[in-house]
Amino acid sequence: MNIIQADNLKKSYGPVAAVNDVSLAVREGEIFGFLGPNGAGKTTITRMLTGVIPPDAGTAMVLGHDIRTAAVQAKQGFGVVPESANAYTDLTAWQNLMLMGELYGLARARAARRASELLTTLGLLERKDQKVQAYSKGMKQRLILAMGLLHEPRLLFLDEPTSGLDVQSTQMILAMLRDMNRDGTTIFLTTHNMEEANRLCHRVAIIRSGSLIAVDAPEKLKMAIESVHRIEVSFDREVAGDALAALPGVTGVERIGDKWQLTAEKQDAVIQFLVAFSQQNQAAIVTLNTLAPSLDDAFLRLTQEASP
Amino acid sequence: MNPAGLPEQVRRAWAIAKKDIRLYYAKKSVLIFGVLMPVFLFLAFFTGSRQLPLAFLIPGLVGVTLLFTATALSPAIFSWEGRHGTLERLASCPITIEAIVLGDMIASILFGIGITTITIFIGLALGLSLLHWITMIASILLASCCFSAIGMLLAVPPTNEPSTPMMLSLLIKFPLVFISGVFVPLEQLPSWGLALSACSPLTYFTDLVRYSFTGEHFFPVVVDIAILGVFTLVFTAGTMYLHKRTMPKRI
Numbered sequence: 264m265n266i267i268q269a270d271n272l273k274k275s276y277g278p279v280a281a282v283n284d285v286s287l288a289v290r291e292g293e294i295f296g297f298l299g300p301n302g303a304g305k306t307t308i309t310r311m312l313t314g315v316i317p318p319d320a321g322t323a324m325v326l327g328h329d330i331r332t333a334a335v336q337a338k339q340g341f342g343v344v345p346e347s348a349n350a351y352t353d354l355t356a357w358q359n360l361m362l363m364g365e366l367y368g369l370a371r372a373r374a375a376r377r378a379s380e381l382l383t384t385l386g387l388l389e390r391k392d393q394k395v396q397a398y399s400k401g402m403k404q405r406l407i408l409a410m411g412l413l414h415e416p417r418l419l420f421l422d423e424p425t426s427g428l429d430v431q432s433t434q435m436i437l438a439m440l441r442d443m444n445r446d447g448t449t450i451f452l453t454t455h456n457m458e459e460a461n462r463l464c465h466r467v468a469i470i471r472s473g474s475l476i477a478v479d480a481p482e483k484l485k486m487a488i489e490s491v492h493r494i495e496v497s498f499d500r501e502v503a504g505d506a507l508a509a510l511p512g513v514t515g516v517e518r519i520g521d522k523w524q525l526t527a528e529k530q531d532a533v534i535q536f537l538v539a540f541s542q543q544n545q546a547a548i549v550t551l552n553t554l555a556p557s558l559d560d561a562f563l564r565l566t567q568e569a570s571p
Numbered sequence: 572m573n574p575a576g577l578p579e580q581v582r583r584a585w586a587i588a589k590k591d592i593r594l595y596y597a598k599k600s601v602l603i604f605g606v607l608m609p610v611f612l613f614l615a616f617f618t619g620s621r622q623l624p625l626a627f628l629i630p631g632l633v634g635v636t637l638l639f640t641a642t643a644l645s646p647a648i649f650s651w652e653g654r655h656g657t658l659e660r661l662a663s664c665p666i667t668i669e670a671i672v673l674g675d676m677i678a679s680i681l682f683g684i685g686i687t688t689i690t691i692f693i694g695l696a697l698g699l700s701l702l703h704w705i706t707m708i709a710s711i712l713l714a715s716c717c718f719s720a721i722g723m724l725l726a727v728p729p730t731n732e733p734s735t736p737m738m739l740s741l742l743i744k745f746p747l748v749f750i751s752g753v754f755v756p757l758e759q760l761p762s763w764g765l766a767l768s769a770c771s772p773l774t775y776f777t778d779l780v781r782y783s784f785t786g787e788h789f790f791p792v793v794v795d796i797a798i799l800g801v802f803t804l805v806f807t808a809g810t811m812y813l814h815k816r817t818m819p820k821r822i
C-alpha cells in the first residue's frame with residue numbers, strides 16, 4: 264500500500280488554477296522529491312496532502328486515512344515542516360516543543376526526552392530556554408524541524424526546509440533526513456535545490472503550472488535527456504563565440520564566466536575539433552570538461568518542453 | 572488513545588488555552604482593552620449619574636467587566652497567528668478546528684472570570700453583600716462562556732490584520748453596553764429600548780448579578796439563566812461552524 268495516494272487533486276484561487284488534476288503515489292520508505300519552478304503549485308499540493316487546506320476536488324489517502332474525513336488520525340501519524348510557518352517567537356524553544364508534545368498527545372516525559380534528543384542533534388540544546396525571537400534564521404528552521412519530528416512520525420512532509428540556510432545548517436538537516444530515512448521514515452521533500460534532490464531522493468516528481476510532468480528516479484530523468492552533451496572549455500586568450508558556434512556538431516554556445524559551454528550531439532567529435540581550433544588560433548586550452556546531463560538540465564528541459 | 576476522540580481533543584484544547592494565556596494574556600495591551608475600558612465606563616456613569624446607588628452600579632460594572640475581559644483578545648488571536656505563520660503549524664497538527672476554538676475560548680473564559688472576581692471583591696469592599704453566591708458563580712460561568720463565544724464570533728472574518736476584528740469588537744461591545752440595562756435601569760427604558768435589550772445576553776447576565784447582590788431583578792432568574800444558556804449554545808456552535816469554513820482562507 265502506498266503511504267500517500269493522491270488522486271485528481273484540484274485547487275483554484277479565483278481564476279488561477281494552482282493545482283490542476285494531480286495524482287501521485289509515494290511508497291513507504293522512500294524519499295520523494297517534489298520539484299518545480301516558483302508558483303508551480305508545490306506548496307498548494309503539500310498543504311492539501313497535510314490537511315491544511317481542502318482540495319476543490321480529488322481525494323488523498325495519507326497513511327491509509329482520508330485526509331478530508333479522518334484528518335486528525337492522518338495528522339497524528341505524520342510530521343510537517345511547512346514553508347512559511349513559524350515557531351511562537353515569544354516562547355522559548357523548549358516551550359514550543361512542549362506545546363507540540365501536547366498537541367500530539369505525547370506523555371510529558373516522552374516529549375521531554377525527545378525534545379532533549381532533537382535539540383542535541385540540531386545543536387540547540389544550550390539555547391533551549393531562550394525566546395525564539397532571538398534565534399537566527401537557521402536556528403529557527405532547525406527548531407521548526409524539531410517541532411515536526413517530536414512525535415517520531417512515520418512520514419515527514421518538508422516544504423523547502425533548507426531555503427536560505429548556510430551550508431552547515433543545510434548539511435545538518437540533510438544528514439538528519441538521510442538518517443531518519445535509513446531508520447524507516449518516509450520523506451516528502453519539496454525543494455528548489457536540484458543537487459539536494461539528486462543526492463537525496465529515490466524518486467522525484469516535477470510539476471509545472473499545476474500539473475505533474477514527470478515522476479521518476481533522478482538518474483532515469485537524466486537519461487531521458489542524454490542525447491544532449493555539454494562541454495566546458497576555456498582558453499588562455501579571448502576567442503570569438505561565433506567561431507566556436509561554427510564548429511561542426513556544435514548546437515549551442517554559451518559564455519559562463521571565463522568559460523565557454525558548448526552543447527553538442529556527439530562530444531567526441533567536438534573535442535577533436537576544439538583541439539584543432541586551439542592550434543589554429545594559437546589559443547591554448549586551459550580547462551576542458553565534459554558535463555554529464557544534470558538534474559538541472561532534465562528539470563529545465565522538462566519544464567520548458569511542457570510550456571505551450 | 573484515539574486522537575480524534577473527545578477527551579483527547581479537549582486535552583489538546585487545553586494546550587491551546589495554556590499557550591494563549593502565556594502568549595497573549597500576559598501582555599500589557601490586554602489591560603487596556605480588558606480592564607481599563609470597564610473601569611472608565613463605570614467612572615463615567617458613576618460621576619454622571621449621582622442619583623443611582625452603588626448597589627445598582629456595581630452589578631453593572633461586573634457585567635461590563637466580564638463582557639470586556641472575556642472578549643478582550645479572542646477576536647484577534649486567529650489574525651495574529653495567521654500573520655505570524657503559527658496558524659499553519661496548528662492547522663497541520665492533529666487537532667480539530669473546534670478544539671482550537673474551544674482552547675481560545677477557555678483562555679478568555681479564565682481571564683474573564685479572574686478579572687471579574689476582582690470586581691466582585693471591590694463591590695464587597697464597597698459595602699455590598701452577596702445574597703445568592705451560587706447564582707453568582709453559575710451565572711459568571713455561563714456568561715463567560717457566552718461572551719467568549721461572542722469574542723470568537725468576531726474573529727470569524729478571515730483577515731490577518733488584528734486591528735480589524737478589534738475595531739469590530741469595540742463597535743459591537745459599546746452599543747451592547749448601552750442597550751443592556753447596565754448603567755441605566757431597564758425599568759426606565761422605553762419599550763423599543765426594552766425590546767433591544769432583550770436581544771443582548773449582557774442584559775440577562777447583569778440582571779443575574781444584580782439579583783445575586785441585592786435580590787432585585789427584572790426578569791425571573793430562571794428565564795435569565797435559560798436565555799443565557801441558549802445564547803451560549805447558539806454562539807458556541809455558530810462560531811465553531813463558521814471557523815471551520817473560514818480557517819483555510821487564512822492560510
Ligand SMILES: Nc1ncnc2c1ncn2[C@@H]1O[C@H](COP(=O)(O)OP(=O)(O)OP(=O)(O)O)[C@@H](O)[C@H]1O
Nearest residue numbers: 276279281299300301302303304305306307308822
Ligand atoms: N492563498 C493564496 N491565494 C491566492 N493565490 C494563491 C494562494 N496560494 C497560492 N496561490 C497561487 O497558486 C499558485 C501556486 O502557488 P504555490 O505556493 O503552491 O507555488 P509553489 O510551487 O510552492 O511556489 P514556490 O516555489 O515559490 O514556493 C501560484 O500561482 C500562487 O499565486
Ligand SMILES: [Mg+2]
Nearest residue numbers: 305306307346
Ligand atoms: Mg512553495
